[in-house]
Amino acid sequence: MKKIIKLRLPLLVISQILFVYTFYLSYCSNNRNATTLNLFAILSTIVAAISCFLYGLEYIFIKKSKKLGYIYCIISIIMPFPIIFLISKVSMQK
Numbered sequence: 001m002k003k004i005i006k007l008r009l010p011l012l013v014i015s016q017i018l019f020v021y022t023f024y025l026s027y028c029s030n031n032r033n034a035t036t037l038n039l040f041a042i043l044s045t046i047v048a049a050i051s052c053f054l055y056g057l058e059y060i061f062i063k064k065s066k067k068l069g070y071i072y073c074i075i076s077i078i079m080p081f082p083i084i085f086l087i088s089k090v091s092m093q094k
Contacts, residue, residue: 008058011051018044038087045083052076 022040025033056072059065 008051008054011047011054015044015047015051018047041087042080042084045080045087049076049080052079 018040022037022044025037025040053073053076056069056076059069059072061069063069
């Protein structure tokens with residue numbers, strides 16, 4: 001279980017790099033490909049949700065705070081859906 005929890009830091013770093021690259025693509029780059037932008041935004045959201053889920057598992061199994069761990073796990077499962085819906089809604093308006 002502790003080996004899985006050690007994946008959390010690299011996942012956080014990857015998600016932050018993907019978020020920064022997404023903002024670079026959307027605001028600074030002249031080549032604004034909507035498909036690539038949506039792909040990176042959705043991928044970074046999913047990676048962040050997986051990281052949050054692992055954080056919840058750490059609270060459940062290692063820190064023995066089941067209530068807070070379950071809250072993190074539920075939020076990590078629910079979190080990507082509105083964000084992905086918002087990304088698809090905004091990209092359809094362009």
